[in-house]
Amino acid sequence: MENSISQGWRRYESKVYGALHIAILLLSVFLVATISVDTFRNLLFLNQGNYLTIQLWVCTLFMFDFLLELVLSPHKWRYLKTHFIFFLVSIPYLNIITYLHIDFSPQAAYFLRFIPLVRSGYALAIVVGWFTRNRASSLLVSYLTMLLATVYFSSLLFFVMEHDTNPLVAHYTDALWWAFMDVTTVGSNIYAVTATGKILSVVLAALGMMMFPIFTVYVTNLVQRNTQSKEGA
Structure with missing residues (x-):
């Protein structure tokens, strides 16, 4: 009985992880599209409240995924040591520097836009493995x-x-x-x-x-x- 419950819980966890990884991948593609459009049109993205709001929600989902996997991991310290980089890249740096009115060069701010996309690499490897x-x-x-x-x-x-x-x-x-x-x-x-x-x-x-x-x-x-x-x- 306990074994069947454990297997059912693992299948449920797998489905949740799969849905989160797909969501992360899709949101990463969306961020890439917005970065590309802004680059080609030479738009000042820091003046766009919509973009900063979208990136905040994307980073929030990335952070939620990290915390969920940490809580459900049977070896939390090992997970934290091997996946801590995912926590760092999930921090919405652009929103923080904008809120604190920290002056950054446009080039440095542009580079910061790519940091959350590092998180998508892990999701990409998992999704590709399915196919x-x-x-x-x-x-x-x-x-x-x-x-x-x-x-x-x-x-x-x-x-x-x-x-x-x-x-x-x-x-x-x-x-x-x-x-x-x-x-x-x-x-x-x-x-x-x-x-x-x-x-x-x-x-x-x-x-x-x-x-x-x-x-x-x-x-x-x-x-x-x-x-x-x-x-x-």
Whole structure:
């Protein structure tokens, strides 16, 4: 009897976690869309009360998810140590600095908009795992998705930081081209002139050097398994 109750409770927990992770992922996509629109239209998002309200509610949900998983975790200290970063990125920093009237540069405030999106990476890995056949495929798809997301976010940051000072970055497409060429470690004719742009150049190149060998190894192993299965048949 107790065993059946325990199993039922675990299934209920799994459904709740699944719903929260999907909600987090959808809200993260919504935040990405708003950041992109504001960037392309050159809007001052700190003057938009609607955006700050939306981000506050999104961060509140992220915080609720963290606290719920902490309360339900059988090993709370271990969970706290391994997931504390999710608590930090769930804090609505923009709302806090706006409420306290703390002066930040527009570039720094723009960077703070991306912090809650770190939380979506964990939800993304879980949701992707539902649709892949094995752990290796799940990890590969998660890594590739997060790599593409990092490239896109880096292109947005690069455009905001560089387009006023770098004559080579006249349009967003220039920043997007730079990001894709940089992550492939091929390089492009566009180079960074700001400190942030230079840091992004190093980060993207490092990610590219780490990710593409993983993809190559995965494809090689996949081909070998298919060859062995055909020979065995």
